[in-house]
Amino acid sequence: MIQGIYLDNSMAARPSDRAVSQMLPFLTDMWGSPSSPHLKGQELFPAITESYKAIYALLGAKESDDFILTSCGAEGINQVILSCFYNVTRISGKNQLVTSHIDEAPAIMAMGRLETMGCVCKMAEAAPSGMITAQAIADTITPRTALISLSWANALTGVINPVAEIARICKERGILFHLDATHVLGKLFFDLEEVGADYITFNGDQLHAPKGTGGLYIKAGVKCAPLILGGSEQAGYRGGSLNVPGLVALGAAAQEALESRDFVCTEIARLRDKLENGVVEAYPEASTYFQEQDRLPNCTILTFPGIANEALLYALNRKKVFASIGGGSLQQAGLILKACGINETLAQTALSFSLSRETTEEEIDNAIEIIADAAKRLSKLRISESN
Amino acid sequence: MIQGIYLDNSMAARPSDRAVSQMLPFLTDMWGSPSSPHLKGQELFPAITESYKAIYALLGAKESDDFILTSCGAEGINQVILSCFYNVTRISGKNQLVTSHIDEAPAIMAMGRLETMGCVCKMAEAAPSGMITAQAIADTITPRTALISLSWANALTGVINPVAEIARICKERGILFHLDATHVLGKLFFDLEEVGADYITFNGDQLHAPKGTGGLYIKAGVKCAPLILGGSEQAGYRGGSLNVPGLVALGAAAQEALESRDFVCTEIARLRDKLENGVVEAYPEASTYFQEQDRLPNCTILTFPGIANEALLYALNRKKVFASIGGGSLQQAGLILKACGINETLAQTALSFSLSRETTEEEIDNAIEIIADAAKRLSKLRISESN
Numbered sequence: 001m002i003q004g005i006y007l008d009n010s011m012a013a014r015p016s017d018r019a020v021s022q023m024l025p026f027l028t029d030m031w032g033s034p035s036s037p038h039l040k041g042q043e044l045f046p047a048i049t050e051s052y053k054a055i056y057a058l059l060g061a062k063e064s065d066d067f068i069l070t071s072c073g074a075e076g077i078n079q080v081i082l083s084c085f086y087n088v089t090r091i092s093g094k095n096q097l098v099t100s101h102i103d104e105a106p107a108i109m110a111m112g113r114l115e116t117m118g119c120v121c122k123m124a125e126a127a128p129s130g131m132i133t134a135q136a137i138a139d140t141i142t143p144r145t146a147l148i149s150l151s152w153a154n155a156l157t158g159v160i161n162p163v164a165e166i167a168r169i170c171k172e173r174g175i176l177f178h179l180d181a182t183h184v185l186g187k188l189f190f191d192l193e194e195v196g197a198d199y200i201t202f203n204g205d206q207l208h209a210p211k212g213t214g215g216l217y218i219k220a221g222v223k224c225a226p227l228i229l230g231g232s233e234q235a236g237y238r239g240g241s242l243n244v245p246g247l248v249a250l251g252a253a254a255q256e257a258l259e260s261r262d263f264v265c266t267e268i269a270r271l272r273d274k275l276e277n278g279v280v281e282a283y284p285e286a287s288t289y290f291q292e293q294d295r296l297p298n299c300t301i302l303t304f305p306g307i308a309n310e311a312l313l314y315a316l317n318r319k320k321v322f323a324s325i326g327g328g329s330l331q332q333a334g335l336i337l338k339a340c341g342i343n344e345t346l347a348q349t350a351l352s353f354s355l356s357r358e359t360t361e362e363e364i365d366n367a368i369e370i371i372a373d374a375a376k377r378l379s380k381l382r383i384s385e386s387n
Numbered sequence: 388m389i390q391g392i393y394l395d396n397s398m399a400a401r402p403s404d405r406a407v408s409q410m411l412p413f414l415t416d417m418w419g420s421p422s423s424p425h426l427k428g429q430e431l432f433p434a435i436t437e438s439y440k441a442i443y444a445l446l447g448a449k450e451s452d453d454f455i456l457t458s459c460g461a462e463g464i465n466q467v468i469l470s471c472f473y474n475v476t477r478i479s480g481k482n483q484l485v486t487s488h489i490d491e492a493p494a495i496m497a498m499g500r501l502e503t504m505g506c507v508c509k510m511a512e513a514a515p516s517g518m519i520t521a522q523a524i525a526d527t528i529t530p531r532t533a534l535i536s537l538s539w540a541n542a543l544t545g546v547i548n549p550v551a552e553i554a555r556i557c558k559e560r561g562i563l564f565h566l567d568a569t570h571v572l573g574k575l576f577f578d579l580e581e582v583g584a585d586y587i588t589f590n591g592d593q594l595h596a597p598k599g600t601g602g603l604y605i606k607a608g609v610k611c612a613p614l615i616l617g618g619s620e621q622a623g624y625r626g627g628s629l630n631v632p633g634l635v636a637l638g639a640a641a642q643e644a645l646e647s648r649d650f651v652c653t654e655i656a657r658l659r660d661k662l663e664n665g666v667v668e669a670y671p672e673a674s675t676y677f678q679e680q681d682r683l684p685n686c687t688i689l690t691f692p693g694i695a696n697e698a699l700l701y702a703l704n705r706k707k708v709f710a711s712i713g714g715g716s717l718q719q720a721g722l723i724l725k726a727c728g729i730n731e732t733l734a735q736t737a738l739s740f741s742l743s744r745e746t747t748e749e750e751i752d753n754a755i756e757i758i759a760d761a762a763k764r765l766s767k768l769r770i771s772e773s774n
Contacts, residue, residue, distance in 0.1 A: 008425070020414045027597050035398065037700065073627065078626075105618040113473075211629070211632055212599045214627075230464065240459035241398075324423070
């Protein structure tokens with residue numbers, strides 16, 4: 001096992017001990033299928049009910065809302081987008097789908113595929129503030145807009161989008177609104193009623209739940225077609241045997257996320273600030289971004305002029321400081337900054353650091369030193385500013 | 388935890404100790420994302436490679452074939468069917484999809500939804516032998532047939548379909564062929580080359596792997612569109628963070644399934660035969676089915692004339708013998724027998740029992756006694772034969 005200073009929690013956070021230990025009995029002892037009408041299936045229901053309750057509590061959902069356990073955030077996003085095609089586009093002819101240039105791959109790719117089925121995908125532009133503003137969304141809307149899908153906050157910059165404002169526009173115009181809440185759950189106080197999204201999806205990985213878990217919230221009264229058909233499981237919203245151990249782990253993770261939210265929003269924000277300030281102090285050429293914005297408490301993006309971000313990422317990796325330039329389902333850090341109007345050469349020097357509730361002050365102190373040292377060494381091998 | 392005599396392994400089998408113990412370090416220590424280009428992500432690759440190897444070995448797949456880790460069997464089935472729509476129907480106009488009346492819900496439902504998109508779904512009829520014969524398949528085929536999707540063997544009767552023969556027909560006619568191998572893996576010797584399917588899917592649950600795991604095999608040279616778009620994970624076949632703990636567990640389960648296949652095909656077949664013969668001996672009104680057919684070694688279906696199968700299932704449940712009448716993603720036992728030409732009233736008395744490699748002789752001896760006793764008690768409360 002590799003140990004180090006892990007500052008890539010927007011990609012994956014360590015599954016919590018509680019989530020794993022509560023999951024275990026459902027792998028070893030209570031492993032039946034809840035579809036089975038006998039005791040070995042039925043014994044699962046108390047835990048299933050408790051887990052749903054914890055997830056509803058984290059979301060602030062009402063009992064009349066629906067929640068589907070998915071296998072990952074991407075699954076839920078694909079389900080919402082395909083559902084819109086089945087339930088809205090084919091029936092009403094509304095064929096325009098909106099996301100943003102800085103959104104994550106699942107929404108962009110799922111919408112892109114529907115372009116081959118007669119849909120039109122529009123990309124809202126990011127503002128210099130790092131936000132997708134309500135105005136940027138409004139600018140994309142036509143009478144044919146069926147769905148707007150956005151990340152609630154950007155995984156790499158931490159900038160939070162004005163979702164309530166965007167939801168109001170959607171409501172006025174009869175447009176479905178989907179929010180990817182992966183990066184905000186447990187890191188942001190919100191009132192779901194006020195947020196007003198029709199669908200909310202999230203990935204378990206970032207919530208200290210094990211891989212293979214995610215969720216899809218569907219507001220009461222809103223329709224959603226299944227992506228995976230195959231039986232009456234999950235009220236028909238998702239066929240296939242219910243992943244009970246995954247659900248139990250996600251429930252435990254949801255409960256902990258709620259319990260630690262205050263801590264994350266204060267203490268982890270303080271450590272994040274310390275990291276930003278410490279790096280800039282030790283290596284004054286580095287710049288921070290979006291500090292005045294409404295942003296997540298646990299992440300930050302910095303540029304290191306003249307240093308290719310891959311080179312810095314690699315140098316930090318050798319010192320066991322783990323950061324991110326994006327990738328996987330995430331956009332590239334450089335592309336995001338560029339979309340926010342930062343000079344392209346500078347943008348390509350961007351690294352993102354994301355903390356979790358487990359990050360310690362000692363780790364941050366050490367990280368500052370290691371990052372500044374690595375940047376100093378690499379700055380002697382500068383890429384040309386004009387390149 | 389409920390303990391008893393568990394004879395519902397076609398629905399879910401106990402995750403093996405090896406699968407769970409090999410999975411655990413990937414929940415607690417090596418929990419990074421393999422998409423991360425740093426050590427915490429890269430440390431996962433040796434285990435990922437080993438797990439894929441074990442799964443390829445179980446399938447008998449070649450290195451040039453593709454394998455996608457899915458979250459369940461239903462996901463893979465939905466992917467194959469939607470992929471056919473995207474890659475074949477929209478391009479060639481071939482819009483006919485074939486499965487069988489006795490197939491499982493995911494294929495039937497996924498094809499059914501495509502009927503709303505201009506596809507035509509045909510259902511091959513089951514023969515009195517319990518098989519979907521090559522002739523029955525040939526009878527459904529037209530020049531517009533794009534895909535045939537079948538369960539390799541029926542989960543409740545155990546009858547194995549003549550898949551190599553059907554594959555030859557598909558090959559001759561340029562039709563894609565998908566097999567759901569959920570119920571045969573580890574229970575049947577086969578040569579994948581000879582089987583000749585384009586796609587093979589399976590659910591992990593029946594393979595003594597934890598819930599939330601499944602697989603999709605794609606023959607080298609065959610195309611497959613993603614169901615879950617969202618990044619470059621799994622060569623673009625499936626977006627979303629790779630479920631490494633699930634993959635490791637599935638790999639361990641695959642290895643064990645291969646190791647125990649001989650035992651299952653001989654010793655477990657003997658116990659299954661003992662169960663059948665024992666029940667019929669102790670309760671002579673019971674009948675067995677398909678004993679002369681090529682069938683799985685671990686399952687059997689019996690009828691108990693005059694006794695509603697739900698009543699018998701419930702009575703057995705009280706004595707902690709866990710059997711199946713179908714449900715979940717499976718068809719109902721009664722409907723399957725009826726489709727095979729059994730009188731409807733009799734068919735509705737059918738119970739299916741499925742053993743696993745963990746089933747013991749003592750359990751079978753006890754089960755025989757409990758089943759016969761319960762049937763004797765219930766036979767005094769007969770449903771009318773003419774009903």
